[in-house]
Amino acid sequence: MAATAVPSPPSGPDDAAEFADALSVDDGERAFFGDPLAELVGLDPLGSAEEDPDLRAGYRSLAPGPVIDVGARVRLALYRVHLALVMRVESVPRAYGGEFAARLDTWSAWRVTRQLAVVDALEA
Numbered sequence: 001m002a003a004t005a006v007p008s009p010p011s012g013p014d015d016a017a018e019f020a021d022a023l024s025v026d027d028g029e030r031a032f033f034g035d036p037l038a039e040l041v042g043l044d045p046l047g048s049a050e051e052d053p054d055l056r057a058g059y060r061s062l063a064p065g066p067v068i069d070v071g072a073r074v075r076l077a078l079y080r081v082h083l084a085l086v087m088r089v090e091s092v093p094r095a096y097g098g099e100f101a102a103r104l105d106t107w108s109a110w111r112v113t114r115q116l117a118v119v120d121a122l123e124a
Contacts, residue, residue: 036066041079045087050076070122077118084111 036059038050049055050068059066066072088108089099 019112035075037075038070038079040066041083045080045083062113074119074122077115077122080115081112086116
């Protein structure tokens with residue numbers, strides 16, 4: 001999302017009206033230099049949103065692209081590596097435990113390995 005200048009937080013309930021004109025909220029975790037491909041990974045962290053014809057048609061209805069060429073597929077794979085690592089690391093402060101934590105560790109290791117293999121294959 002594009003950065004929007006927003007005034008300082010309200011000091012009380014009467015000041016909340018100054019936020020009424022805010023146009024967006026930035027998600028810094030997904031702000032990869034404005035690359036829309038990173039958003040595709042965030043939309044479907046377990047799959048391949050770029051393969052969804054309806055989603056791509058929606059993008060094309062507003063602007064051309066994104067073009068999914070070899071370079072884009074490399075970036076998508078690397079964004080998936082990044083997201084899998086973020087999900088694994090954030091499990092500590094979120095105090096995930098038990099079976100869910102074990103499954104997340106296994107899945108994230110598999111996802112990183114798989115996506116790095118995709119990068120290797122694309123760059124061969």
